[in-house]
């Protein structure tokens with residue numbers, strides 16, 4: 001006799017299998033997570049090479065690629081998890097924020113699966129899922145938590161008093177940290193995506209070779225800014241106002257400029273995280289989003305005197321960038337609280353917290 005717990009249609013929540021789908025930007029991802037904690041599969045197809053020649057994500061190309069990849073990826077995620085689709089207890093899908101044409105691909109597949117299997121559907125906020133990755137990675141972690149989410153599209157600080165409900169503390173007023181890294185890498189001739197390319201090129205470089213501004217704005221604000229930093233590098237490379245081509249850089253110049261730019265970005269992020277942490281003295285500290293994979297950022301946070309003694313809950317690299325395990329994990333939590341989405345669930349470009 002199925003257990004009717006008012007949450008899932010049947011079964012013990014700890015055994016319920018949720019399929020997560022992520023297609024908000026340039027990664028198609030599908031995962032199966034048991035009980036909101038145990039990752040059985042976490043399949044990702046990165047479109048990075050598709051967008052590399054354009055130096056950034058082209059929405060039309062991204063949408064088409066999601067369409068081509070998503071169904072085989074669902075199949076692969078189920079196979080890797082050793083699960084039949086009939087065993088699933090819920091479908092979680094990113095429905096915000098993101099590129100509308102991309103989100104719609106994941107949403108269509110999620111709705112079709114939920115309807116045909118007769119199981120609940122839940123729409124998940126991509127940023128809240130990045131925050132949730134810390135709880136997924138470390139089941140012993142409990143709120144309060146202060147989290148920095150830094151990716152190609154977002155850079156924000158959140159406090160979490162209740163799992164699944166990150167409250168926005170501050171955010172970038174212009175470029176996201178990852179976007180600034182991507183643009184700087186293009187200027188330095190380092191390719192796309194820029195974050196990992198800059199991290200690699202920065203090895204052995206001198207982080208004090210070029211003095212760059214820190215976009216920490218005024219002391220009281222928890223907002224950030226990265227456009228001034230980006231413009232400083234641009235002016236350094238080709239002077240203000242003149243449309244000259246970027247100069248050819250020697251290997252040493254490339255290393256030094258990559259190290260200086262990386263240091264300025266990570267310094268800015270770490271300083272703001274420290275300020276947010278000071279306002280939440282009991283909170284553990286975490287990071288999420290693609291930029292959170294950066295080793296210099298992790299090192300700076302770990303070495304911070306202000307953060308000394310805090311529990312650091314950094315998720316593993318596989319859960320930092322876009323992935324569907326975080327979507328399935330948060331989806332399970334929301335479903336277990338009785339939340340559901342109906343088949344009218346819409347794609348939204350922005351997350352509620354940003355409006």
Ligand code: KG4
Nearest residue numbers: 151152153178193195196290291294321322
């Ligand atoms: O979270 P994510 O995978 O996708 C978005 O939601 O945007 O983040 C992608 C961003 C890109 O800007 C990429 O350059 C950056 O994360 N990134 C990194 C590193 N790995 C990825 N930035 C710095 N260091 C890294 N190791």
Ligand code: ZN
Nearest residue numbers: 151289321322
């Ligand atoms: Zn992301």
